[in-house]
Amino acid sequence: MTDGLRKGLTSYGDAGFSLFLRKAFIKAMGYSDDALDRPIVGITNTYSDYNPCHGNVPEIIEAARRGVMLSGAMPFVFPTISIAESFAHPTSMYLRNLMAMDTEEMIRAQPMDAVIVIGGCDKTLPAQIMAAISADLPTAVIPVGPMVVGHHKGEVLGACTDCRRLWAKYRAGEIDDQEIEAVNGRLAPSVGTCMVMGTASTMACITEAMGLSLPMSATIPAPHAERFRLAEASGRVAAAMAKAKGPKPSALLTPSAFRNAQVVLQAIGGSTNGLIHLTAIAGRTKHRIDLDAFDGIGREVPVLVDLKPSGAHYMEHFHHAGGVPKLLAQLGDLIDLDAGTIEGRTLREVVADAEEVPGQDAIRARNHPIKPEGGVAVLHGNLAPRGAVIKHSAASPPLLQHTGRAVVFDSVEDMTLRVDDPDLDVSADDVLVLRNAGPKGAPGMPEAGYLPIPRKLLRAGVKDMVRISDARMSGTAFGTIVLHITPESAVGGPLALVRNGDQIRLDVAGRRIDLLVDDAELDKRRAAVRPAAAPEWAARGYAQLFNETILQADEGCDFDFMRKEGK
Numbered sequence: 001m002t003d004g005l006r007k008g009l010t011s012y013g014d015a016g017f018s019l020f021l022r023k024a025f026i027k028a029m030g031y032s033d034d035a036l037d038r039p040i041v042g043i044t045n046t047y048s049d050y051n052p053c054h055g056n057v058p059e060i061i062e063a064a065r066r067g068v069m070l071s072g073a074m075p076f077v078f079p080t081i082s083i084a085e086s087f088a089h090p091t092s093m094y095l096r097n098l099m100a101m102d103t104e105e106m107i108r109a110q111p112m113d114a115v116i117v118i119g120g121c122d123k124t125l126p127a128q129i130m131a132a133i134s135a136d137l138p139t140a141v142i143p144v145g146p147m148v149v150g151h152h153k154g155e156v157l158g159a160c161t162d163c164r165r166l167w168a169k170y171r172a173g174e175i176d177d178q179e180i181e182a183v184n185g186r187l188a189p190s191v192g193t194c195m196v197m198g199t200a201s202t203m204a205c206i207t208e209a210m211g212l213s214l215p216m217s218a219t220i221p222a223p224h225a226e227r228f229r230l231a232e233a234s235g236r237v238a239a240a241m242a243k244a245k246g247p248k249p250s251a252l253l254t255p256s257a258f259r260n261a262q263v264v265l266q267a268i269g270g271s272t273n274g275l276i277h278l279t280a281i282a283g284r285t286k287h288r289i290d291l292d293a294f295d296g297i298g299r300e301v302p303v304l305v306d307l308k309p310s311g312a313h314y315m316e317h318f319h320h321a322g323g324v325p326k327l328l329a330q331l332g333d334l335i336d337l338d339a340g341t342i343e344g345r346t347l348r349e350v351v352a353d354a355e356e357v358p359g360q361d362a363i364r365a366r367n368h369p370i371k372p373e374g375g376v377a378v379l380h381g382n383l384a385p386r387g388a389v390i391k392h393s394a395a396s397p398p399l400l401q402h403t404g405r406a407v408v409f410d411s412v413e414d415m416t417l418r419v420d421d422p423d424l425d426v427s428a429d430d431v432l433v434l435r436n437a438g439p440k441g442a443p444g445m446p447e448a449g450y451l452p453i454p455r456k457l458l459r460a461g462v463k464d465m466v467r468i469s470d471a472r473m474s475g476t477a478f479g480t481i482v483l484h485i486t487p488e489s490a491v492g493g494p495l496a497l498v499r500n501g502d503q504i505r506l507d508v509a510g511r512r513i514d515l516l517v518d519d520a521e522l523d524k525r526r527a528a529v530r531p532a533a534a535p536e537w538a539a540r541g542y543a544q545l546f547n548e549t550i551l552q553a554d555e556g557c558d559f560d561f562m563r564k565e566g567k
Helices: 015-029 057-070 092-109 124-135 161-171 177-184 199-209 225-244 255-267 272-283 291-300 315-320 323-334 347-352 412-418 519-528 541-549
Strands: 040-045 074-079 114-119 139-143 150-152 155-157 377-381 384-390 401-409 431-434 466-469 481-483 503-507 512-515
Touching (some): 040 225, 092 541, 114 225, 139 225, 255 323, 291 377, 323 347, 401 412, 466 503
Parallel strands (some): 114 139, 377 512, 401 431
Antiparallel strands (some): 377 384, 384 481, 401 503
8 A cells, every 4th residue: 555655646657757756846845855755644725815714724734734743744735625604605505515526636636644624614614524534534623713702882792693683683773883883893803713603613513523623623712822732733643643544534434423413413502504514424424314313313412502592602611611522421321422533532531531610501411401402403394395494492482383474585686675675565473485595596505594584573673583495594593494495496395386375384393394285276386387497507617517416405415426325
């Protein structure tokens, strides 16, 4: 078996010449033969001026390089796509699979014995883990870490739960232009990912629970020196894996690891996006995420982490309370503690070292949970034959059993144009419906599921309504919102059949979402729906590839040919 610089030689028809040429050119960078004879650890560089979430990546890279070199291996930094949630058009989810392909192919194409992937902003960690699984090279994951909290008028602020809450106040006329501008400069006081339990924090916690990153990696604030010490330690572990040729992701990502990830997702009140990403990650292995089993886990696993939007605290409070290791300790026998990690220890050994913090209230005991059930429920019914989800830990309890009249928006654009129209026929008891916002319909399944409450209702004091869609929602958002309705309307899902005035029933306890229209009428409406033509946006290039191969939410929205078994 070849390794180091001899691995994956460029094809010139003469292996000796290939190595000779490779060494000749890399020596132009000033490397010695001693350096080039060592195991190689590749380090991804996902820094970009467009990506403030990854603003600390240059410092993380330097710390990781230091750890690799202190352990006698050779670090090589290489760039990949950088995706920032608020800068990617039409949505960062549209580019997740492209990042996964880019990262996988760069790992395969370049000589390295192990790889360190550095990411954080919502779609980057799942993309990188998907890539690492498919390449199956020993991998250490370093999340960039959450921001520190902001402050405004004596109140602690967190992006982006408080972004949405204060923007709703602004739309309702409770905050003026001057104050919302002041808030705008205080919501994100440092680089790093959102400091609430959004998708970035959810994925970092899941990654740590699956043993792909070092203990405490999910929660250390992005600017803290501890973040860079962890990066150095990750470099040391990556060097050890490069020498030992493992463990590889295929060895770590067992059924127990995936179950642990689902338990943690429920216990942290994690983002609904985390379920899509975890499903895509599992799809790169021989394992699968079963939605009904995930819902069953949610019924037995309580929410123990008191973080917005399900609770009150922020990621730095979770960190100082003991982080994921302390959470795993509190979960006890709900976690398989014999699961392995990249550093060779089991989770049992990690839990044994969990810090005991007197008086902390960010991580609850199982007999004193934030919520008695996990954060996310899976719904079925005639509106969602293959499932839908709701983050009921961040919903309004009185609305979890609700029947209301449908107010339908045919697209994100239609919603934008009409939702604040004072003549819109809508009341607080109605159900707002958004369709054609799924993987194909939008495209890219944008985070448009957090439909804004119509301005006239906001100004009347309405804080929440039942909202349903085939879109996604930011994990930072609060509300009684049904998401990921599958199949999506753009491929003929039942959401396409809903009309204004239809009655829709939500029953979270019964795990149902139903359109109260008889089957004969639905069959009549279905017969009248014309097959969708190929959209103009998908005429060529990546857009065409996306449109032709994207899977539905219950399959993780990966490309059909990128799963383990291929197309």
